[in-house]
Amino acid sequence: MAFGPYFLLASLEGLVTAAVLSLMALGLSLVFGVMRVVNVAHGEFYMLGAVLAWWFSTLVGGHPAVGFLLALVLSPLVVAAIAFVAERLVLSRLKYEPEATIVATIGLLYIVQQLALTFYGPEARPVEAPFNYRISLPWFGYSAYKLAVIGFSILMMIATWFVLTRTKIGLVMRATQFDRETAQAFGIPVGRVYAGVFALGAGLAAVAAVLIVPIQQAHYLMGHDPLLLSFIVVIIGGLGSLRGTVVAAVLIGLSDGIISMFFSPTLAKMLATLAVAMVLVFRPQGLFGTVAR
Amino acid sequence: MSENRKLQMNSASGVSRRTTLKGLGAAAGLIAAPGFVRYGQAQSSEPIRIGFQCHRTGIGAAYGRWYERTTTAAAKRINDAGGINGRPLEIVIEDDGTDPKRGAEVVEKFANQHKVDLVYGTLFSHVVVGSAPAAGELKIPYYVVSEGYHVASGKLNRYCVQPGITDVKAQARSMAPWIADNLGKKVTLVYPDYAFGHDHRDFFTPAIEAQGGQVVAKVPIPPTETSFTRYFPQIPSETEVIYHVMVGPAVLTFVKEMGEFFGNSGPKLFGFIDSLEAVDIKSPGLEFLEGSHFWEGMPRYAQPDQADYVTAYREAVGIDENGASTQDAKDVSTAAHMFGCWETLNIIKAAMEACDYKGTDDRAAMIEATEAMTDMEAGADHPQGKKRFNGKTHQVFGEQSISQVVDGKLKVVHRTSIEDGAYEPEADYTAMSF
């Protein structure tokens, strides 16, 4: 394939990765930023979102879009509810002690994984895309659904940005993130805010999962790699910076895609990872982060 | 029957066979105490215990579930027919988490805590290789059902055998003639960038060259990858056949993205069904696989001309004509591999009977009895087909199926011969000490 079309393909692929990644990372960034909690179970919420999407989509017959839309609405809600309960039952009792919460979320990871394995099974199962259209370019074919994922993800990001910066909920969240004690002193119910943030973060991961599941498929171990990538995105972007998260996701998606044009795949992956690590080595606060207080 | 009982008591007491036999005869004649007889019976029906190293969790769980079902069915059949040497078979299951470290621990647990007669049933190569040192140190037979090239490579030890399923080297080699004759001679390989994939690359390449073919490109894919489209441009346009083998949860994505990328205009596809084991061929997104070909160890879909023993096997294991569970049509089996469990258990039975296995002291004799095996005829014990075991490499050779996707089902179009896959032994375990 000629360089031009190849470059186009690599960029498209990078953007799809970035779209899904930034949604998932946004959820992690909220939890990480507001609650200062390293949520190792974030990948499992993503997996749960995908598994539930499969389940919801099998509940209804008819056009695949019906099942998909049902999943897109319900799956994040269920996942958010589960996260809310987990936060109230466990994390709040640990008083958000950073180290204890790592252990607790690892425990949560095991529990969710086992439940998925027991009730959903070890197989990979796909969900039918709401529409199946293959765009035939002169050089290669490309899934129209993938482009739709990019679009939808942008919409979700804008919505989240709006909530965070233009609404009272967002204000409360930002205040809690900035200074927990003062927020409490001003009558903000910090505990409830935390539970809400945790649920919202999990819900965003589930949205990302529902979007990805027609491209990939639901599998009980699928949360692993996206978890690592979204941690990387959050920190490279700069903790607490929505803009940074998006830019970092695009950077990682594109560099992954484009570097793979020039080297054998594994070597490309190594070089891309190393390059991104070096960004952090020379800019420890991340791309858009401020120097830690 | 009473002779049999006496013999078994012997080995349990550890006294030399001849003296006890005499003593026993005398004892039985003189004091026929009821308690004593009961003891004898208990000994004779003492089960033979097999430790089944099962992938219940981890990446191999989809296989593990079906390996377990097949094992249960095979053990039931053996027990219904009177067990092994008159003793019932008992399967003890431990989960290895599809992890090589845990695998070694599980072998130790089987040998030292459960005190089983042998360990059996592992699929994933890294668990086999990780567990092999423990099996060798504990001198416990280790019958794997893995299709890896590890056993035949000679790098393991004398206690490791793979008699029920062919290895990747034989599989890859035996595909080459048919691919060159029917699909094309210019092949691009797409494979995971680790040992399993490298084995395919290293064994298929010379085989296709021997057929006058050529590998025009190699695309190794890192196992952490979840999307693949960006690698497809590396497939040269002169490619006539894409030979693909991927494993792990992302495989479906791989096949699907390949379809989107090439549409109907691309090269011919030849894949190893490993990518789609436990996955419904009629899944959304796999439509484009129609017409492409797959290697299958044993056919997933019931074939019109299948032998009665194949039907019986499928019934016993509990799979319907589509290769899915008879309980749940969405629960698709790993038919291309799991037959290995059935056959391996039957070989274990045959080996134990050949060496008149009594207890753990006979473990070496059992390995020797296995090494002495050669041809195995197709039949109820070997439903996948006839096999030829090589005692030196501890590896079995057999026939393979090549199937085409027709109307969303796999239809066998060719069956390779044992000779297509056979290769010269590269090791000799029989020269190693126990």
Add this chain to the structure above:
Amino acid sequence: MPGRAEGGVTRAMANRIKLTPSAKSLALHAGVVLLLLALNFLLPEYHRGVFARVLVLAVFAMGYNLAFGYTGLLSLGHAMFFAAGLYGAGLTVYHLEWSVWPAFAAGLAAGTGLALVVGFLALRTTGVAFMIVTLMFAQVFYLTTLYFTTYTRGEEGLVLPQSSRVLAFPGGALNLSDPSTRYLVALTLFTLVLTVILFLVRAPFGRSLVAIRENDERMRMLGYNVFANKLASVVLSGLFCAASGAAYAVLFGYVGSGFAAIQYSILPLLWVLVGGAATTLGPLIGTLFMFYVIDTASSYTTAHLLVVGLVLIGVILFFPKGIAGTVRGRWLPWLP
């Protein structure tokens, strides 16, 4: 992280700082080692094997604890140091047919060298950024072991022949695949590292590490070279982890890239947190505890991950500072 400051430090400050472990703590540690020695002869065969493995992995956890528990460096990349030791020893035995001593040394050198480079780069960052940088370096290391599958056999790994796993001495040789020998060698390594750490944390170097963890700004103002101290901690931590990896290779005879994967970076973190961060015996307790939770749960239920998860949450609710850490906080303030 305030509140983790050792009760012992303040009290010791009051009556002049002692730079060696107290008699009580020396006696406790000697007792633990003697108990472990006795267990070699008392434990049933299976559990002796388990303990041998746990002792080797506890060294990994102790190495991790030095960086994380004492110095406050939350790394998610320590699998690379363990794996460097593993491969350093394993590949030299397998391909170059080195004997165990030089191979073990090669493992140590590989791990220490890697820790030096990684530490030098990663310590430019702090906090979560350090966590992510180490995670990414470890990911690169993991991919490297796969990239060179020709030599490493990637995920499938290599078996080191039993004949090569022999520890030669001037007066004879130890067969490392013998269960009792293996146990005693593992215990020796464990005791060695435990002793070093026990004395280290009392020594000026160890105390400066804890002080850096509590407030590195203040240490900087007091004229300490914070970077050099942290780097020394990472390198020493890498050395211990590599020792564990190299020992694992020659004692258990298997080398595979699974040990370089992210799980093996999370596991030592988990072992240390469950056992008690910044405690000398916590890593052993955590490693042992986690092994038996999994082993026991999987004997009773096929859904054992569920049990493991519940136990973890239960433990951390009742022992928020890990088992040894909470025991120290509530009952035994002198515990090192």
